[in-house]
Amino acid sequence: MDNVSKISKLWEQYDRKLSETLNINKNILREIHSFRIQSQLNKPLFNEGIELVIILVLMPLLINFSIDHANSPRLFLSGALSFALVLFFFILSVIRIKKFLSAGQLNDSIIETQKRISQLKLTVLRTRKIEYLLLPLLVATLLPISGKILYHINLFEKPFSFGVALTFALGIGILGTILTNRYYNQKIETAESFLKKIKTYENENIQD
Numbered sequence: 001m002d003n004v005s006k007i008s009k010l011w012e013q014y015d016r017k018l019s020e021t022l023n024i025n026k027n028i029l030r031e032i033h034s035f036r037i038q039s040q041l042n043k044p045l046f047n048e049g050i051e052l053v054i055i056l057v058l059m060p061l062l063i064n065f066s067i068d069h070a071n072s073p074r075l076f077l078s079g080a081l082s083f084a085l086v087l088f089f090f091i092l093s094v095i096r097i098k099k100f101l102s103a104g105q106l107n108d109s110i111i112e113t114q115k116r117i118s119q120l121k122l123t124v125l126r127t128r129k130i131e132y133l134l135l136p137l138l139v140a141t142l143l144p145i146s147g148k149i150l151y152h153i154n155l156f157e158k159p160f161s162f163g164v165a166l167t168f169a170l171g172i173g174i175l176g177t178i179l180t181n182r183y184y185n186q187k188i189e190t191a192e193s194f195l196k197k198i199k200t201y202e203n204e205n206i207q208d
Helices: 002-068 073-103 110-151 159-207
Strands: none
Touching: 002 073, 002 110, 002 159, 073 110, 110 159
16 A cells, blocks of 8 residues: 555656646747747837838928928928828827737737737738828829929929829839738738647647
């Protein structure tokens, strides 16, 4: 009986240590993947921060331009419309940043984190689609402003130059938007794959 009791105690100790080891490994793996998820989400978040800074710099410039050209209806209208569009882009960028920050918090359950990343993906898709649709109007209103500030040229008085510049700017803008959307989708999908690995590992340990 003594031997059986000793073996039983040893087995219980071994089982407890094994469970502790599995929990430690589980926590370590979760931390590693959590770091990877946050790393993937931080990259587009950094881009959003840069975009936000550019918008904040651009907004007072557009206000000053509109005030300075209040006597020129077309230039004033370009400045006012550009400011309104940039302000709207600012709001969309803030919305995305909030979603990125929320999705990067991995203290909750895996299911909750999955929901937040799915919401982030949907938010990015919707807001980028809106920006994509408004991009031609933004480019069209910013071009006369750029021509006036940088080259002291009124593009409204030179329709051909305005058309060429508009076509070129739209091409660059559309290409940049497409590449940015692909980059965002890639990072979010990578974060989702790390999240699935955490869930799979945890489910395997529950079954064991």
